[in-house]
Amino acid sequence: MIGEEPSKIRANEADERAFIVRALTALDVSQSDARDVADVLVAADLRGVESHGIARLDTFYCRRIEAGVVAARPQYTVLRESPTQIALDAGNGLGHPAGIHAMRAAIAKAEQTGIGLATLRNSNHFGIGAYYAMMALDRGMIGLAMTNSTHLAVPTFGRQKTQGTNPIAVAIPAADGPPYVLDMATTAVTFGRLEVSDRKSKELKPGWAVDADGRETRDPRIAMTTGALLPLGGYGTENGGHKGYGLGALVEILCGVLSGGPFGTDLGLDERGLHGGTVGNFFGAFRVDAIRDLPLFGRDLDRQLGLLRAGRTSPGVERVLVAGDPEREHTERYRSEGVPIDPKVWETIDALADRLGIAKLDRFVVEPV
Amino acid sequence: MIGEEPSKIRANEADERAFIVRALTALDVSQSDARDVADVLVAADLRGVESHGIARLDTFYCRRIEAGVVAARPQYTVLRESPTQIALDAGNGLGHPAGIHAMRAAIAKAEQTGIGLATLRNSNHFGIGAYYAMMALDRGMIGLAMTNSTHLAVPTFGRQKTQGTNPIAVAIPAADGPPYVLDMATTAVTFGRLEVSDRKSKELKPGWAVDADGRETRDPRIAMTTGALLPLGGYGTENGGHKGYGLGALVEILCGVLSGGPFGTDLGLDERGLHGGTVGNFFGAFRVDAIRDLPLFGRDLDRQLGLLRAGRTSPGVERVLVAGDPEREHTERYRSEGVPIDPKVWETIDALADRLGIAKLDRFVVEPV
Numbered sequence: 001m002i003g004e005e006p007s008k009i010r011a012n013e014a015d016e017r018a019f020i021v022r023a024l025t026a027l028d029v030s031q032s033d034a035r036d037v038a039d040v041l042v043a044a045d046l047r048g049v050e051s052h053g054i055a056r057l058d059t060f061y062c063r064r065i066e067a068g069v070v071a072a073r074p075q076y077t078v079l080r081e082s083p084t085q086i087a088l089d090a091g092n093g094l095g096h097p098a099g100i101h102a103m104r105a106a107i108a109k110a111e112q113t114g115i116g117l118a119t120l121r122n123s124n125h126f127g128i129g130a131y132y133a134m135m136a137l138d139r140g141m142i143g144l145a146m147t148n149s150t151h152l153a154v155p156t157f158g159r160q161k162t163q164g165t166n167p168i169a170v171a172i173p174a175a176d177g178p179p180y181v182l183d184m185a186t187t188a189v190t191f192g193r194l195e196v197s198d199r200k201s202k203e204l205k206p207g208w209a210v211d212a213d214g215r216e217t218r219d220p221r222i223a224m225t226t227g228a229l230l231p232l233g234g235y236g237t238e239n240g241g242h243k244g245y246g247l248g249a250l251v252e253i254l255c256g257v258l259s260g261g262p263f264g265t266d267l268g269l270d271e272r273g274l275h276g277g278t279v280g281n282f283f284g285a286f287r288v289d290a291i292r293d294l295p296l297f298g299r300d301l302d303r304q305l306g307l308l309r310a311g312r313t314s315p316g317v318e319r320v321l322v323a324g325d326p327e328r329e330h331t332e333r334y335r336s337e338g339v340p341i342d343p344k345v346w347e348t349i350d351a352l353a354d355r356l357g358i359a360k361l362d363r364f365v366v367e368p369v
Numbered sequence: 370m371i372g373e374e375p376s377k378i379r380a381n382e383a384d385e386r387a388f389i390v391r392a393l394t395a396l397d398v399s400q401s402d403a404r405d406v407a408d409v410l411v412a413a414d415l416r417g418v419e420s421h422g423i424a425r426l427d428t429f430y431c432r433r434i435e436a437g438v439v440a441a442r443p444q445y446t447v448l449r450e451s452p453t454q455i456a457l458d459a460g461n462g463l464g465h466p467a468g469i470h471a472m473r474a475a476i477a478k479a480e481q482t483g484i485g486l487a488t489l490r491n492s493n494h495f496g497i498g499a500y501y502a503m504m505a506l507d508r509g510m511i512g513l514a515m516t517n518s519t520h521l522a523v524p525t526f527g528r529q530k531t532q533g534t535n536p537i538a539v540a541i542p543a544a545d546g547p548p549y550v551l552d553m554a555t556t557a558v559t560f561g562r563l564e565v566s567d568r569k570s571k572e573l574k575p576g577w578a579v580d581a582d583g584r585e586t587r588d589p590r591i592a593m594t595t596g597a598l599l600p601l602g603g604y605g606t607e608n609g610g611h612k613g614y615g616l617g618a619l620v621e622i623l624c625g626v627l628s629g630g631p632f633g634t635d636l637g638l639d640e641r642g643l644h645g646g647t648v649g650n651f652f653g654a655f656r657v658d659a660i661r662d663l664p665l666f667g668r669d670l671d672r673q674l675g676l677l678r679a680g681r682t683s684p685g686v687e688r689v690l691v692a693g694d695p696e697r698e699h700t701e702r703y704r705s706e707g708v709p710i711d712p713k714v715w716e717t718i719d720a721l722a723d724r725l726g727i728a729k730l731d732r733f734v735v736e737p738v
Contacts, residue, residue: 084484115453155689157690180622182615187609188609205608207608208608214683234608239576239603243555244601250549257670257673265676288627290454292448292628296629301626304626311527312527312583314583321526
């Protein structure tokens with residue numbers, strides 16, 4: 001979730017990365033796996049997707065390892081393999097190293113055959129999908145990453161939660177300009193948006209959520225407790241809610257059913273609960289030059305994205321953006337100014353440091369300009 | 370577009386198919402190509418997607434061939450080929466036989482390697498994407514089809530039309546139950562919905578369209594003339610309009626830029642105009658058994674879709690549907706009851722028969738029950 005005023009308390013990117021490695025290695029995670037997790041979480045914070053960064057280190061990763069529901073030293077298993085596809089079991093390990101492992105396998109296959117697909121089952125929350133899709137970029141490939149997730153959303157006209165925010169991420173390499181990086185939940189908004197509305201005592205917008213009976217609700221409390229998220233397109237079919245539902249169900253099928261992992265009611269777990277091994281992923285890598293010369297493609301993509309960015313805007317709007325632009329601009333800014341971390345998140349990571357007996361994350365406060 | 374009360378005047382499926390073949394072969398299209406077009410158009414009418422069926426035979430296909438802007442006897446060219454991918458040029462022929470040709474090529478590659486991708490450039494309007502995606506089903510494959518299209522939609526916060534309704538179709542084979550068939554425009558609604566609102570003098574819903582300045586409009590006339598469609602998710606970013614825009618742009622990149630065909634301002638053509646060769650497609654076929662045993666996967670998909678269909682509903686709603694259900698139910702009904710054809714469409718096809726000097730399409734009027 002992007003767009004809130006960033007915290008004035010910042011961390012240095014390298015310090016944040018080192019802290020995450022300290023925390024995880026203290027829990028017996030290997031250096032290499034801990035570095036993978038740090039890479040993905042820091043990338044999320046740099047991209048302005050605070051909800052998926054260090055904010056989740058304690059509850060989503062460390063506590064689950066400490067409780068023994070996520071394996072610190074997992075064994076990955078190859079379930080099936082061909083020159084173009086691989087089906088993997090993550091051994092209930094952390095989702096980030098497993099995701100990186102699977103996406104690398106897809107890329108290696110695409111190097112040889114032009115295309116690689118990988119599924120991963122028995123894995124855990126992998127952070128931002130864009131990270132994995134973007135791994136394909138410097139190989140001249142189009143990258144794809146999807147994950148199923150805790151069931152928070154209803155199907156169109158339904159009242160039972162049957163799918164998660166189930167994001168789809170696609171990254172496409174350009175030439176001189178920045179790449180195209182789409183990373184979108186298939187729900188209208190994420191759970192975090194409900195939390196923000198609740199915190200600010202603001203009504204929800206129409207099309208965001210339903211109550212326990214499957215009726216649209218504007219009350220964030222109701223939506224967060226007994227209610228559920230609506231798919232992209234909102235309630236019913238009038239604004240295309242069935243399309244968002246259809247995309248979310250597609251992700252559920254590819255990541256849950258195809259991977260051979262849990263799906264349907266087997267995945268209906270509490271977001272903050274202490275569980276493991278329930279998440280599945282679907283990764284893809286496609287060599288652009290199997291279809292078209294990469295430089296020609298890159299030049300044309302630059303032109304296409306440039307046309308969009310130069311387009312005339314609606315009244316009161318500064319510019320038209322392209323998928324990936326806000327996140328890239330955040331990254332450039334936070335690389336030089338430091339990574340903003342919410343004061344409440346600082347509390348959880350300080351407490352985590354105390355609990356694990358490791359050095360705290362250094363903070364520096366940005367001076368008011 | 371599904372859901373309006375179907376016309377009481379019906380055609381027999383086989384008669385409709387034969388009429389389309391008569392019309393196209395009278396214009397020097399080969400028997401085989403004409404049969405492909407008939408197959409796709411009749412499938413659309415059977416599925417209840419009347420906007421993409423025989424309604425378009427005259428304006429989109431016959432008139433363009435008569436005007437010489439679409440080739441009756443195209444030459445297909447292979448631009449690049451590998452064991453997993455093929456880039457094709459459709460020689461400015463009709464979109465349906467070219468699409469079937471390209472999807473067959475993708476499927477043949479997937480038979481060998483597990484995955485096949487095909488791009489098509491210099492093609493024309495191909496009808497419903499679901500048709501091509503569904504070609505993969507009886508091979509135990511997941512099928513994918515996308516097309517770019519006449520630019521009718523603005524990007525988020527923009528006022529210039531930069532992308533079409535750019536649909537994405539995915540078909541996934543189940544075991545005993547029906548398959549999962551998602552076929553969705555990446556705009557909130559299609560142009561046809563504006564036309565229906567206009568005809569019924571009804572206001573548009575919020576999130577459907579903008580005026581010439583990129584402001585949201587409720588006026589169907591303004592939307593249809595100087596305005597534009599909004600992406601799935603509606604105006605701005607609040608309900609995820611940037612996600613629909615991102616998906617539509619993705620389709621534009623894969624079908625226009627990657628295929629090597631026209632994109633951006635080169636594709637900004639009048640929907641009803643006499644032009645040819647501007648459309649590009651992206652097709653994919655993925656063998657399920659490269660990842661998981663097909664019967665196991667099919668059984669689990671049946672279970673997942675069954676859970677969705679059996680789900681409790683919002684108040685006043687009869688049942689939860691799964692992508693492809695309404696179209697399949699239409700098909701079953703219209704196969705036995707005849708294909709409903711709008712009286713205005715009948716006029717155009719009767720006039721077409723006269724113009725081409727071919728036998729008219731027989732009609733039978735369904736008796737009131």
